[in-house]
Amino acid sequence: MTKATNIVWHDSVVSKQDRLQLNGHQSPVLWFTGLSGSGKSTLTVALEKALYDQGIRTYRLDGDNIRHGLNNNLGFSPEDRKENIRRIGEVAKLMSDAGLITLTAFISPYQEDRDNVRQLLADGDFIEIYVKCSLEGCEQRDPKGLYQKARAGEIKGFTGIDAPYEQPVNPELTVDTEENTVEQSVANIIQYLKTRNYIK
Numbered sequence: 326m327t328k329a330t331n332i333v334w335h336d337s338v339v340s341k342q343d344r345l346q347l348n349g350h351q352s353p354v355l356w357f358t359g360l361s362g363s364g365k366s367t368l369t370v371a372l373e374k375a376l377y378d379q380g381i382r383t384y385r386l387d388g389d390n391i392r393h394g395l396n397n398n399l400g401f402s403p404e405d406r407k408e409n410i411r412r413i414g415e416v417a418k419l420m421s422d423a424g425l426i427t428l429t430a431f432i433s434p435y436q437e438d439r440d441n442v443r444q445l446l447a448d449g450d451f452i453e454i455y456v457k458c459s460l461e462g463c464e465q466r467d468p469k470g471l472y473q474k475a476r477a478g479e480i481k482g483f484t485g486i487d488a489p490y491e492q493p494v495n496p497e498l499t500v501d502t503e504e505n506t507v508e509q510s511v512a513n514i515i516q517y518l519k520t521r522n523y524i525k
């Protein structure tokens with residue numbers, strides 16, 4: 326990919342701080358990572374509704390959805406997953422700069438790729454949330470029947486089966502979806518955001 330040249334950066338008059346002041350809350354990126362079926366989409370949908378009900382401005386980015394549009398030219402090779410996360414990191418940065426609490430639900434299996442997104446954002450604006458669920462638990466759930474297909478060899482390079490997942494080394498939060506209900510996980514995350522003054 327060639328780097329763009331002869332481009333300059335144009336500052337706006339309205340700053341990120343102005344937008345945060347207007348919204349009355351911070352705009353961290355809540356980066357949910359975990360196996361397929363661990364609960365990323367379920368938790369981010371529930372959390373977004375709970376935050377909305379508190380008058381907080383959010384946006385949710387989901388692997389399944391984004392791969393129908395922005396990233397519809399990417400597959401699941403290590404290189405394509407890296408590019409998928411790189412692009413979403415840049416989009417999440419724009420949304421955070423816009424003053425939105427941005428919830429991302431991507432397997433994002435490689436620690437290096439998640440760390441690269443962390444480096445893109447201001448200190449404290451990247452909150453890595455490990456959605457923990459055993460492979461057995463995910464396979465029992467198998468909400469889209471993909472584990473069954475992967476086990477049957479119909480899908481190659483499926484995360485957890487014949488493609489790696491690197492558990493987060495030092496996530497800000499871990500939510501175990503085999504031990505906690507959706508409501509408990511959402512409450513824990515909101516409590517985290519309140520105690521660190523991301524939200525009131």
Ligand SMILES: Nc1ncnc2c1ncn2[C@@H]1O[C@H](COP(=O)(O)OS(=O)(=O)O)[C@@H](OP(=O)(O)O)[C@H]1O
Pocket residue numbers: 360361362365366387388389392401405406407409410430431432433434469471480481482483484488
């Ligand atoms: N080979 C393979 N491996 C893993 N997942 C696969 C694969 N093929 C399709 N799917 C479906 O794609 C969803 C994961 O997309 P992501 O963008 O989150 O993956 S990644 O972050 O680029 O690894 C994932 O959705 P979730 O179940 O919501 O995680 C799967 O349903």
Ligand SMILES: Nc1ncnc2c1ncn2[C@@H]1O[C@H](COP(=O)(O)OP(=O)(O)O)[C@@H](O)[C@H]1O
Pocket residue numbers: 359360361362363364365366367368430456466468501502503505506507510
């Ligand atoms: N405590 C829990 N937290 C989140 N999801 C749960 C929980 N218990 C069961 N589930 C189920 O697990 C599945 C998770 O699927 P999904 O949210 O699509 O995961 P992912 O986005 O990580 O692939 C859903 O069918 C959900 O109803």
